[in-house]
Amino acid sequence: MITAANDVVTFDNVGLRYGTEREVLSDVSFSLHPGSFYFLTGASGAGKTSLLKLLYLAQRPSRGMISMFGADVITLPRNRLPAFRRRLGVVFQDFRLVPHLSAFDNVALPLRVSGVREADLRKSVSDMLEWVGLAHRSDARPATLSGGEQQRVAIARAVIGRPDMLVADEPTGNVDPEMALKLLRLFEALNRLGTTVVVATHDVHLLRKVPDSMIMRLDKGRLSDPTGALRYPPKRPMRAPDAHENGQS
Amino acid sequence: MSRASDSAAPSRQSFLPFRRNTATQLVPQARLAGPMPWVLAIMVTLTVIAAAGGLALSNLADGARGELSGGATVQIVEAAPAERNRQAAVSVQLLTRHPSVASLRRVPDEELSRLLEPWLGVGASNEAVPIPALIDVRLRTEATEDELRSIRRLLADQAPAARIDAQSNWLRPVFATIRSLQWLAIALVALLGLTSASAVWLAARSALGTNRNTIEVVHLLGGTDGQIARIFQRSIGIDSTLGGAVGLMLGLGVVLLLGRQFAGLDSGMIASGGLEWRDWLVLAAIPIAGVAIAMLTARLTVLAALRRML
Numbered sequence: 001m002i003t004a005a006n007d008v009v010t011f012d013n014v015g016l017r018y019g020t021e022r023e024v025l026s027d028v029s030f031s032l033h034p035g036s037f038y039f040l041t042g043a044s045g046a047g048k049t050s051l052l053k054l055l056y057l058a059q060r061p062s063r064g065m066i067s068m069f070g071a072d073v074i075t076l077p078r079n080r081l082p083a084f085r086r087r088l089g090v091v092f093q094d095f096r097l098v099p100h101l102s103a104f105d106n107v108a109l110p111l112r113v114s115g116v117r118e119a120d121l122r123k124s125v126s127d128m129l130e131w132v133g134l135a136h137r138s139d140a141r142p143a144t145l146s147g148g149e150q151q152r153v154a155i156a157r158a159v160i161g162r163p164d165m166l167v168a169d170e171p172t173g174n175v176d177p178e179m180a181l182k183l184l185r186l187f188e189a190l191n192r193l194g195t196t197v198v199v200a201t202h203d204v205h206l207l208r209k210v211p212d213s214m215i216m217r218l219d220k221g222r223l224s225d226p227t228g229a230l231r232y233p234p235k236r237p238m239r240a241p242d243a244h245e246n247g248q249s
Numbered sequence: 250m251s252r253a254s255d256s257a258a259p260s261r262q263s264f265l266p267f268r269r270n271t272a273t274q275l276v277p278q279a280r281l282a283g284p285m286p287w288v289l290a291i292m293v294t295l296t297v298i299a300a301a302g303g304l305a306l307s308n309l310a311d312g313a314r315g316e317l318s319g320g321a322t323v324q325i326v327e328a329a330p331a332e333r334n335r336q337a338a339v340s341v342q343l344l345t346r347h348p349s350v351a352s353l354r355r356v357p358d359e360e361l362s363r364l365l366e367p368w369l370g371v372g373a374s375n376e377a378v379p380i381p382a383l384i385d386v387r388l389r390t391e392a393t394e395d396e397l398r399s400i401r402r403l404l405a406d407q408a409p410a411a412r413i414d415a416q417s418n419w420l421r422p423v424f425a426t427i428r429s430l431q432w433l434a435i436a437l438v439a440l441l442g443l444t445s446a447s448a449v450w451l452a453a454r455s456a457l458g459t460n461r462n463t464i465e466v467v468h469l470l471g472g473t474d475g476q477i478a479r480i481f482q483r484s485i486g487i488d489s490t491l492g493g494a495v496g497l498m499l500g501l502g503v504v505l506l507l508g509r510q511f512a513g514l515d516s517g518m519i520a521s522g523g524l525e526w527r528d529w530l531v532l533a534a535i536p537i538a539g540v541a542i543a544m545l546t547a548r549l550t551v552l553a554a555l556r557r558m559l
Contacts, residue, residue, distance in 0.1 A: 078474075113467060113476065
């Protein structure tokens with residue numbers, strides 16, 4: 001497989017199986033380029049979440065090679081993985097907020113893990129909560145937040161550290177269309193600052209909203225490339241087909 | 250997007266630990282409302298009592314040994330009172346001149362009779378039951394076999410009825426019993442330490458299970474094994490400090506109460522079994538050691554569990 005030296009992530013013939021079950025991902029090969037915006041689509045059970053788990057280093061593949069930020073993360077010693085994880089922002093499908101921490105503390109968590117001083121993180125976290133419309137709920141525990149509010153806290157936590165790559169699993173599934181669009185704009189803003197964004201969704205309407213996005217489609221664990229996003233070098237920046245058709249931005 | 254986060258963007262090389270408060274917040278803290286501090290309090294109480302017992306026995310043995318090590322008893326075992334008195338007087342004269350003898354005292358017959366009253370009854374005459382004459386000798390050094398031999402040689406000609414024994418020989422079985430009790434106390438302290446470590450191990454595993462989601466989140470956000478272990482270490486550290494403080498107070502209360510009761514016995518031997526100031530320091534160090542063991546156990550347990558994650 002041809003890859004560029006500065007690719008954010010490269011998968012080469014990656015396969016994944018849990019236990020002795022059949023492979024949930026087979027022969028997956030692609031490269032993610034810096035500053036690009038990708039949608040990962042596919043039916044339920046196609047392997048989207050499994051692929052994302054490999055991307056955010058929660059899982060090792062059963063076979064194949066994965067390189068991230070120029071390093072082979074398969075053979076990397078365990079104790080070096082946290083440094084890679086700190087360069088990622090992750091929005092989990094089930095949010096995975098810490099139940100006994102306030103919204104503020106949940107958003108501040110990545111910064112605290114990275115050793116940012118309390119005095120330095122207060123304003124950033126408050127601004128971020130304001131951006132996602134939750135400034136008034138900063139002291140609320142996750143159990144007292146609605147599904148949409150929890151999702152926004154999860155997104156704020158994922159982007160607060162300005163990650164090099166953002167991986168989001170159905171990030172707009174629980175919010176109203178207006179908030180979904182706002183969150184997508186947040187991802188785009190982050191993307192413009194150089195973050196590579198990967199959003200898993202089966203909401204086709206969402207694909208139309210980001211004009212320069214590229215699409216990876218998973219079908220029964222195999223990756224197809226409807227927009228040519230995974231070719232290297234890409235022939236041209238690809239747009240989601242519907243975005244062309246509808247002329248939406 | 251807000252640019253405010255720029256200033257807070259973390260250094261990618263930074264592996265600074267969580268700040269104290271933010272780290273412990275990640276695991277719910279029950280403090281004294283939870284079982285852990287009380288389990289540790291009971292362990293520390295029992296350990297303090299066992300250790301105090303061991304230390305008191307050690308002091309008792311040392312005191313008795315020190316008191317008796319230079320002591321020897323000369324018995325004049327002679328049925329005829331006149332001859333017995335003569336040999337006793339000669340023995341006193343000879344022993345007074347012996348260079349190893351620091352002091353001596355012939356135990357008066359009245360005192361001997363009083364000592365034997367419980368067995369012989371009041372007013373038992375010396376003629377009816379001959380009682381040996383006793384000379385209590387304090388040597389300048391320990392009553393070794395060589396010293397005793399030298400005294401025997403000295404008295405052999407003029408006091409052939411004299412029998413010389415080191416006082417410590419009589420108490421050898423008592424010392425052996427005390428030594429056994431000391432080992433028992435050490436074994437108890439070790440067992441209680443192991444039990445405490447096991448309790449902490451179970452508590453840490455239980456806390457790991459309860460907080461698995463939180464651990465995974467911190468792990469996936471780039472938390473290192475050391476950072477995550479430190480969260481539990483601190484949590485267990487706070488619990489064990491509370492438990493240790495309560496346990497120490499309870500343990501010391503029991504020790505003081507027992508000490509007062511033993512002091513009330515007014516027995517010469519038991520009186521030497523009190524605790525010195527350094528013993529109290531050892532007892533005060535028990536909860537500190539308990540906290541250290543608890544934190545180390547928690548750390549090792551959590552690190553072992555984390556190694557199973559990617």
